[in-house]
Amino acid sequence: MPTMSKAALLLSVILLQQVLFGLLWTVAARLRLARPAALQWALAAWLLAAGMALVLLRGQAPAWLTVAGANTLLIASFVALRRGVQRFARCAPTDREHALVLALALAGAGLAAVVASRASLLPAVMLGAAGMGWTLLRAAHEVRRRLVGEFGRTAAAWCATPLALVAALIVGRGVMAPFERELFTNYVTRPGGGNVPVAFSSLAFGLVLHVNLTALVLLRLVRRLQYRSDHDMLTGLLGRRPMEQRLRTETQRQRRFGGRFAMLSIDIDHFKQVNDRFGHAAGDAVLVRVAQTLREAAREVDSVARMGGEEFCVLLPGADRAGAEAVAARMLDAVRALRHPEAPDLAPVTVSIGLALVDAPAEPLQAVQRRLDQALYGAKAAGRDRIQCAAAPTSADPAVCA
Template identity: 35%
Template sequence: MQSEASIITTTLTQVVALAGGLGCLGWLLLGFPGKLSHATALRFALANLLLVVGVLLVLRRSDDVTPLAFWMDYWAADVLLIVGIACFRDGVNGLLRLPSSRRETLLVVAAFALVLALIPYPDVTIRKRGILFSITLALLVFRIAGDCLRQGDGQIARLPLRIVATVFAALGLALSVRGLGLAFWPETAVQLESTSVGGSIPFLWTAVTALLATNNALAGLVVAGLLQKIQHLATHDTLTGCLNRRALDERLRGAEERSRRGGGTFGVVMFDIDHFKRINDRHGHLAGDAVLQCVAGIMRDQLRDRGVIGRWGGEEFLILLDGADAESALATAQRLQSALATTVWQWKGESVPLAASFASDAAVAGRIDLQALDRALYRAKAAGRNCVVAVERAAPAVAAMSPAPAVTECCIEVPPPAEGPKTAS
């Protein structure tokens, strides 16, 4: 029986070392090609290394304890395990682009190491150090779960984040149960794990499960982030960050379908940057790229969550306004045109005014007439640029077909700003 237990212990120890080693190597490989931040990859790799070393030190524990073995196998082993989880948390914060929690984590680790050092040699009873270890580790993993739930920059979808949060919350719950068991039912808890002596099979199974669950959950999080990044690149213009033409077409078809089914409406605004070729010819194509980025940023700031903007082609953009009618679409176009016209763009110390010609329309019978919108935009250009032209539709005659849409000029004179122009660089 002893031989069988020894074989199981040796096998599980090898599995722990293999899982941690592969996790360390895997994170390093993900970091060096640039698929993952180097700093994040190194933290995850270091976490695996520290956890494996900590587990191996725990397995060296025995009843015959020297002062050196006491500090190495009891104090250092537990501290390394805590620091390993702390590295995981630091890496998760970097992966999710959250504010650094390093100060808080270091404070927790330092407090744990100090309190653990107060347990005098040769006291190797598991209860005191087990309660302290379980509480500290549970706090860290619960904090990781909370970090996953509060991530809100949209870099990673919510479902993978919730799955990872559930994994860490489960680990935290298990550690909490362990701490409570050692606090209130010490005899039963000690018999179940026996980590005070080498070759604890329950401890090894726990280590294997925790390593695999943590690394797999975080690897899934990284993959989810990469997939979302690929999807973003497939649907967004790389220069301006707006939707690209393909994604915009899909949004437009979806809005038309919803309008036909539900009877609602939506508006559109199309605009074209005035004298864009002149800017390219005079200042260069890098300046033209900067203008496109600047204009897209101004439009997003003005729209916020009230519309979706996409690059229709070249210097031409299209905005979808959900729930807008013709009047509100026109009002939005006027507001956007005024905001852009009162902005002066800076390029290498030279001030260049920005302006665009706008056209607006709203869906009729669940459909947008893009040709009529395009003609309205050309009319805005012909009317002197830097103005808004709305597509108006005459009421249909009784028992007659609806006439073709007519374009009505609605040019807006932009007064000079009262406090000087806004500056965009």
């Protein structure tokens, strides 16, 4: 019984590796973890495993099948890999480009099958190397460019680098084929292609690539869960818990470095009447529209949260009284100007706003909250659709904003 070469042994390990990754991505797709991308990556792993199986048959099956056919499967695998990257990165597909690359690979395989000589395999090998290298380099570029914003430069580089290195190995081997006849002969006739360093590098880079892709999928899942934990699902604003954390952080920052900040407590006037007259679906639509308006009227540095029901809170870092009043007035006017098609005969929806300026580092956050609540109650008692400034920490009565 012939002994398996080191290159063939390594390719056998790659074949097993790709089968396992194919199963992994199939399970991920069933669990709806990045399903569109996972389906493509599972297909890529299965096609790569099939290509490795043909490479292991070199010297035992027809060369056009084990060389040109294997290269075609490998190109199809890399195309599926790139399509998965495009879906994961939410970028436009390039299916025409993929079709052209596959057509060239099939043309090389057809030429090799018709001519059926070793010389005819050289164009197929070079076309295959060019197609694989191009597809992998393009995938590496898309990973590097499109995933930086979501995952950062380091994570994007970790995913792009294995793709680029495998592309360089494949292209280098294709370029050397016409000049290294012995290398080309071994590549065509020996199981595994007879090149241990290339086989070992492909094994290592394939492992790193799939591990990194898995890490990105899990990282996106964690961030999505974190987002859902921190944000109100109806309005998309921050929830109560993260807003309270930001308030504590801002208070600690003020105590350490000084400065000031302001808070707004906002309540939709007579919101219960909207639900009672038009139903909860209409009420939800009004809530979403008001929440979006508050977010748009706030400054970029401000944090806007839904604290529960029809109550909202806005944190304005570094704002003085005039700046906070300007933001509150902008919100008041913008909400009043809204129109709600779900409730056509409804009077304009308005909000009451309590405003508290925090410029005393020693004031506890609970005391600030009490002043803010009193200001909001004062705005309601004074007739609603207005802004009420909270009393200073040493004053007993709230002040009406100008």
